[in-house]
Amino acid sequence: MVDIDFSLLLPELILIGGAFFIIALDLIFRRRVTWLLLPVSVLIVAFAMYVAIDLAGTVASTVMNTFVVDTFSIVMKVIIMLATIFILMLTDGYKPLGNAHQGEFVGLILLASSAMCFMVSAGDMVMLYVAIEFTSIISYILVGYLRRNPLSIEAGIKYFLFGAVSSAIMLFGMSLLYVLTATTNLGGIVEGIMHGAVNPKIVLVSVSLFMVGLAFKMGAVPMHLWVPDVYQGAPTPITAYISVASKTAGVAAFLRIAFWFAPMLDVASGEWVNILSFVSMASMVLGTVIGILQNNLKRLLAYSAISHIGFIIIGVIVGQEVGMIAVVYYMVAYLFMTMGAFAIVIMVADATGGYELNDYVMLSKRKPSLALLMTIFLISLAGIPPTVGFFAKFYVFAAAIKQGYIMLAIVGVLASVVGLFMYARVLKAMYLDKNDEIMKKPFGAIPPPSWAVVGLCLLGTLIFGVYPKPIVEIARYCCNLFGG
Amino acid sequence: MIGSINILDILKPELICAIVRVTPTHYLYVAGIVFCIGLMGVMIRRNAIAILMSIELMLNAVNIVLIAGGRAYGPKTYDASSFVIFIIAVAAAEAIVGLALILAAYRHMKDINIDDMSIMKW
Amino acid sequence: MTGLETEEILSAIVFYLLSGVVVGSSILVITLRNIFRSALFLLLAFFATAGLFITLDAEFIAAVQVLIYVGAIGVLILFAIMLTRRIQDPVAKSTTRSFILGAFVSAAFLFFLILILGKIYLPPFPETGADTEGITKGIGRMLLTYYLLPFEVVSVLLVGALIGAVVIARKEEARGGEPPEVALERERKDREITDSKPDGNGLEQNDRKH
């Protein structure tokens, strides 16, 4: 029989149970409890997060090694759940959703979070596949949730088709790995390849196809094409959710697999590193360069997300302790700055009704506080001190240079210079551009939970930008307690 | 026999054996072909449902690879079969969601041609 | 014909027949203009694949394939087709403008895949032997031991997908949503937002000063 250590699975179980509880609550009590749904769901996620943090320090696996818990996965889960809490709070202020099906909406978000947690902890190819698909399928629904908004539906369909194709390609890679090793366990695959006489190039091809699915989740070139369209069309809280939580889960799974597979890819290491380097450089360059031409804030942030994934992949390429610290730090930084920027995008859109750069004109006059906050988040995204984004990039570059990946560091530095122009356009709109028409429009009220989110993100961005030590310590701790 | 070229030389016994004696690799070839047909379908069909069907073809190809691979490692390896069951279940879920999205889109545009869905671009 | 036994030849005939049907109907699926016929050929491809599974001694999977793919997914697709267009609709054009490129790319993919697949060494099929456990029981054991967690996760996934699909696809607003005229107004606005193309000249203005 199989031994199950439920304590390790508890955070995910709480999220799933909470999801169904919320849906049931909504179904049974109908409109009377709509106001309750968000606070209750936030509490549920917070509780799951507490339970997860409680697990920190263990390195264990359960259900016959299909589920791995280590400190790295805990940290990633905490990031995912923090993102979930943030977007639940932002949902409160997001008007287009209305009250329609809020129970289902919130329930699905909780389900997606649990799926991402499974993805982070997957120790088996089948587990990973199921978790990735779970995340994707729920995300397709959430992206297309505003079903009467043509943009949302279009985004949903695009996301769905692109995701389905990439998951099919990933499955082909997985099936090849199975055929090569006769097992689906990730550890078993490495052993099988190491001990069997397999052509390393075929392993390389299989792993590359396998990674296509994760590249899709992360939005890395060449699987980045869905990102701008989906970011633009999705309900904005969901955009933020996909941008942060889903990407974190993808990065976590990617890093875990890259680290586990490293020994078996060593025979083909040059090729593997070159492929990854290309992906990283292309992501950084394309993201920043095309981002410059965007006029829609959500699209701009989408291209910014593409470029950020390039920087993160540098950390994965570098590997070892420094690389891992860089990746973990980057993900934490990314959580705060991206979430903050999206929160402000939601506020501005709710107040002015648009996502275009034109809607940001004279924001410094109409709502100076929002303009200032946006400036700080954009500065952080651009990687300028004293913000958390600066250290994120700094650690990545330092790690790359230390391990001799000079080319990556140079391209990264250049990309971040160009990236500055991209963010500067928003600053220009907020502070310099003139439009007297827009001053006449009233600026709507902003709900307190959104302020709370922005405040927390601001604290994270600034505090860890000045004093990054805690995060670095946690990241090092992650590295020491990395399962597998 | 014409000249020195014997057409029947091509039909070497080993070659015939290789063609006739079915090995897992044959199944892999079939799977590869079906996979690429599915991929082509995704790329060229306008109708969203047709694209969905092409995706199902790709998944079907993966199933063939897995079952053939599992069989090659002996009759008692059931992980491939289990994997296939998961794939089928997930494919079902995917189809449900995909068709729901397509129906929602149809309500809007009265059409489900994918190349009409390009409000968002560059 | 050295070393070939009748049984092998028979199984080869069955294999080539079935795979011919699979490949042929797959091609028809993606080429036929009439979407309804495409769907029917998809079902045929699934059926033939089930046959291939039987030649691989995976009867249970074959049954699942028929039940779920043909019985559920296939029928679902047929339903969707009927809901979205009349069958007798004349089809103007069933392919995208980029179909030549698409065909070329997937052909290249195929070429490369065949190359790779040919390099994978797999042992020839072992004898069936005495399978005391039986495939059904074996799979059941795997699903409830090693694959227990994915199994449970998939069940949650199916429920979630169902809920989501119902929310998205249902026709009328159940409750609590915005009234139709508000929705229409917002929709119009959304369209305006997307249609009003900003002219994207911020950059040039910005840089010409330098």
Place this chain on the structure above:
Amino acid sequence: MNPVLPVLIFALPVLSFGITVLIGRYFPLKGASVGILGLVVSFILSCVVFYQLQVDPTRTIDLSVTWLDFGEYTIDLGILIDRFAAVMLVVVTLVSLCVHIYSLGYMKGDRRFTTYYAYLSLFTMSMLGIVISNNLFQLFVFWELVGVSSYLLIGFWFERKPAAMAGMKAFVVCRIGDFGFLIGILSLFVATGTFSFGALFGLSQAGAISSAVLVVGALGIFFGAVGKSAQLPLYVWLPDAMEGPTPVSALIHAATMVAAGVYLVARTLPIFSTVPQIMEVVAWVGGLTALFSATIAVAQVDIKRILAYSTISQLGYMMLACGVGAGASAIFHLSTHAFFKALLFLGAGSVIHSLHTNDIREMGGLFSNMKTTATVFIIGALSLAGFPPFSGFFSKDEIMVSVLESGHVWLYWIVVFTAFLTAFYIFRLIFIAFFGEQSERSKHAEESPKVMTVPMVVLAVLSVVAGWIAIPGVGPGFAEIGGFELHHLHINWSAMGTSFLVVLMGIGVAWAIYSRRFVESRSIYNTFKPISKLLENKWYVDEIYNFFIVQPVIFFSRLLFAFDMVIVDGAVNLAGWLGVRLSKFEGEFDLAVVDGAVNGTAWTARTFGRAVRRIQTGLIQEYVIVASVAILALIIIGYYLM
């Protein structure tokens, strides 16, 4: 010495920044009092530190605490106070204090008066942070902060478009330099595992760092300095920065921040000195910058722009001094320049404040109405021109002697010629603006209030006397004060004579043309029309930049954009078009697509954008095709080529 003192010097502006930002409105003078008070104390403490170090040079402070811990290596926070830093502390706090007080008058009535003082405090704090840093990393952080506050202050009147654009330009241009800087310090860090000055100097002098790393490191640091100190070719932001309030120009863009680059190079001179070829680069960049911008200054009519180009030119002098290894001379000139250039800017501010114009042609005969301003302005000008016994004479002379004695004959003559130009353009300004016929505006000019004139007088006194320390027998010499290893600088009478002669010539020519009008300036303009045009348009550098850098960058970005969207799409479309044509499925197709591809060479940016918009599809299937091609390409490359 007690480390609390220098920490306090730095902490007080931090504190006043915090207070002014948060609750400044409730303090006297709308928050200005907080900044001024803090700065007064800082200044006094700086003087104390300076005095203590003069008395006992061994009491240097070099303290560090660990900030970031990477396990294998750490990054420290630390302070390094030696005589060198102490000089800078005094200069920065003094000039900043003068500007603080002067601004009370100049910025009076501005809507965002409090914000202005908050920015000033932020700037002062960051600048002091640079001065007291004992490692490159911390220095870099403050360096960036200085950039930010400069950006904020240049764009302070962001309602005016040029001001806002200038702020953006300064920020972006400096960032370009800063990334070079970052690469430089990172390469040094990777090679040595430390950012600390002491350790880096020791290692580089001991030859423990490979020369390649040293070259990259030194070049990177120099690149950062080029950006911030407005050297060729990154000087373009400084003239535009004059859109900021004039006191800000005085403080940031004349006296302190732009000097940070010089300070940086002088500080890291031990690293530079191990790579002579880079030293040569530094010297030539400095020399050419000095000459180049002096020529531009000759033809300008905006009073602040003349001073801006003059600043660039003087910064070139300092950089040149660093390049020939005379760090002491560079810092000496930096200090005197801080005084007299701040004075000139404040004087210009006083004139602008009264006349509301920047154009010197609209001034004239101001002397009679604004006696104090005119007097101090002339003192500043004499000092700038290098007229004995004003301070500029001594510091400039030391640079000239250093250059001559280092054997750079060409550079020496460049410097001499630049000295002539300097005297010429500054006295051109004086003769046009302060003497001669009174213009309409000048008739109504009034002397500025005391709060503005007093700081100017203070600076004027300093502009006169600050150089006297270099007179043998009178002062100890600057190298002694700054704690530099002594160059045996003796008085080189021939060099001194040459420079004096040249200055006299410059003033004389200016007098002849603009005061006596022996020659009509218009006729000179016409005689040398091409050259005049060239100078008037600043050698067309902005245009060249636009053509060679800005446009290519835009083009490149569009090109990459095009790769993702147009080329791929174009290929898609072309294939589709061929398919359609060949199979005759359909009669017509949008030819614009193909035309767009053919006319590619003639695309301008805008039509390009339109073309992109027209043929970009947003079609998911084409995304799938693109992705598949990329995957296939990656795998094939991985499989076969590598």
